[in-house]
Amino acid sequence: MKPGQKIIVIGCSGSGKSTLSKELRDITGLPLFHLDNIWWNPDKSHISREEFDQKLDEILLTDRWIIDGNYSRTYETRFRSCDTVIFLDYPVNVCMNGIKERIGRIRTDIPWTEDELDPELVNQVENYANANRPVILSLFEKYPDVNRFVFKSRPEAAEWMSGLV
Numbered sequence: 001m002k003p004g005q006k007i008i009v010i011g012c013s014g015s016g017k018s019t020l021s022k023e024l025r026d027i028t029g030l031p032l033f034h035l036d037n038i039w040w041n042p043d044k045s046h047i048s049r050e051e052f053d054q055k056l057d058e059i060l061l062t063d064r065w066i067i068d069g070n071y072s073r074t075y076e077t078r079f080r081s082c083d084t085v086i087f088l089d090y091p092v093n094v095c096m097n098g099i100k101e102r103i104g105r106i107r108t109d110i111p112w113t114e115d116e117l118d119p120e121l122v123n124q125v126e127n128y129a130n131a132n133r134p135v136i137l138s139l140f141e142k143y144p145d146v147n148r149f150v151f152k153s154r155p156e157a158a159e160w161m162s163g164l165v
Helices: 018-026 035-041 050-061 072-081 092-101 119-131 133-142 154-162
Strands: 008-011 032-034 065-068 086-090 147-151
Touching: 008 072, 008 092, 018 032, 018 065, 018 086, 018 154, 032 035, 032 119, 032 133, 035 050, 050 065, 050 072, 119 133, 147 154
Parallel strands: 008 065, 008 086, 032 065, 086 147
Antiparallel strands: none
8 A cells, every 4th residue: 555645654663664664655646744853953942842843833824745753742733734654663772773763863854963871761662652652643543534654674674665665
């Protein structure tokens, strides 16, 4: 099954949301929005919630998009507006390795380069399964008409992506 025209990519930090989103953009031609680039400034300060919500709403009102990012307080807003959810439901160790591997790498999905492991991010990864995963699963029940793709491993997601080409 192929994704639609309004896709959200969610999952734990370090799961590879941004990488998958870029590949999906390249295959589909859909515009890609990284929520980290909307929320964060290069100096690691961030915009206000009101400004973030306004920018997110502007994206959601358009006809075609991929939105990459967790931002759990906006899950339901994005579920209501999307036609497809891609959930990278990976084990903690995979995500922990993912956040470690990006230290020192220049990335286009966030406006700075990580120079060390952020303890707050480590905490988010360690608590994701208990804090975020149940919310996502309940939203799948609440929005049964949304196409869903839940991947338990990187190879599983890669196999699905290869079928889109």
